[in-house]
Amino acid sequence: MLKKTGYQEKEIVKKEFPPLKHLKKGPKAFIECYQKIPCNPCTTSCPHDAITIKGDIINRPKLDLAKCVGCGICVYNCPGLAIMVVGQADNPDYKTFDIPYEFYPLPNKGDRVLGLNRKGEELGMFTVLRVLNNKRQDKTALVRVKVPNEFLYDFATIKVGEDNE
């Protein structure tokens, strides 16, 4: 279906998602790279050697959940913008998502922004907790969004702008 529609089915997302017991230990990367393509910056950029591509460069990257500290470096180094970091929020009813974001204007900390699922459908208004955009990131900002647990397997990105509250 992904090859026909451009979005991954929720069932598959659920299966690929970092298990909740790991999230309790700390934030973890979630790599949504479902196709064999010749690309490896995720592995070369990870300072913790948590991401590996076995054999040929086209093979899909594998994340070692024990090694991943959720630093987010792979998120802005992935040319496909296919990685996010999921973590436990202060409030147990929420998770935090660090997503790559390449649109201007960037949101600000505290902004309420529109959350979207993998099909681009609106999920509701979510709070931005942090925005990182340093030189090393080369124009791919890292935006942390507070997302209710119910959308754990739905949340994909945000829209900033006219839909803001």
Add this chain to the structure above:
Amino acid sequence: MNEKDIIVCRCSDISLYDLKKLMEQGYTSFVELKQIARIGMGPCQGRTCSLLVLKELAKFLDVPFETLTPPTVRPTMSALKLKMIAKGKNNEEQR
């Protein structure tokens, strides 16, 4: 679908309708079409239209695309004035 509105060769303003009419009249090679209708002789020199024209030819003749002869390419690749070539002779002598 009005084939008069489908432009195949922009440079010479040839529509799919025009092209089909020409093919029916017996102009069934790129070279002939070029000579009769100036297809491929405009500023793009066939870069835009040649594949479209050849595709229609293959359909019309019911032959595989690969068997058709593409347009001949002769010097020069872009248009220039004769006086530029004449002047170029002088440039050469100075060098």
Add this chain to the structure above:
Amino acid sequence: MKHYDVVVVGAGPAGMACAINATKHGLTVLLVERDDFLGGQLIKQTHMFFGSEKQYAKTRGIDIATILKKELLKQDHVDIMLDTSALAIYDDKVITLLNHHDYIKVKANAIVVATGASEKVLAFPNNDLPGIYGAGAVQTLMNVHGVKPGKSVVMVGAGNIGLIVSYQLLQAGVDVKAVVEASDSIGGYLVHAQKLRRLGVPILTNHSVKEAHGATALEELIIWKLDENFSGIAGTEKRIETDTCCLSVGLKPSSEMLRQAGAEMTYVRSLGGYVPYINQNHETTVNNLFVCGDVSGIEEASSAMVEGFIVGLTLANRFKNVPNFSVLMTDLKTQLKDLRAGETGEHIMKGIKQIMRGDHHA
């Protein structure tokens, strides 16, 4: 008449890489470019590139152009002519050039054609309405000239270019209404498709343009579903109001100059059009006439660059001895092999097999 070891036609990723490697190993090189800048299509690529670090993966295309440019300008024996079109290649390896109004002849021991590719077009009613562009043209408008092409857009073609340009249109604030794809699946990298889809852009496979309408410019586009023979199905028409339509229906190699020079050519569908027969060194059937990049088959910019490095190194070793030639060449060939792994690569490899000959100069 000036005489060079190598004249390279086209200063995109392939031509620049070729010039760098040839001159780095001591050859005199003339690099000719039609535009008034170096880098070719790289300069409008604002997205991060795929591949590995050796091909500058995760660097944005425009920054790769800068890296190559710096490397090139460091070299001593390279002349660069911008704003210069190559006009013709003659049997004695004389190549004629046009720089503004100056007609110039130069002689070379070898000529490398790295002229890249041009966009294919689509035939549908009113396809000549203003507002209907090639996707590459729109990318040039936006990313080179800073001009927004319209308020909204329908992208035709879900290959990498269609997907990438759609994303860049969103970044420029243009409403991308849909990506329409004639085949039954997305041809470009799925990560690019996922990026668009999660921002709400529908990707409609098995769909194409039926016709365009508008009084003096594009106002609406009628799309429809296609059956398995790629014919439109009556009754499935959808009307989309839009002032811009981008055609991203493939590229074709700009190989006309090779045909003019007498290289044997053939039509290979998976490589995009008419391409020359080549040997392992990317030499055509004309002695000392080489090709690299999209002109010998449509691929990614990363592979074009590696091909350029391969041809540059080959020439250096032909005219001057390169001490560690086989080590350098093996590394480049491995890079190319890696880039051609996977589904898309297989398709390309099949095409290359059709044009690759043992050695037509033996």
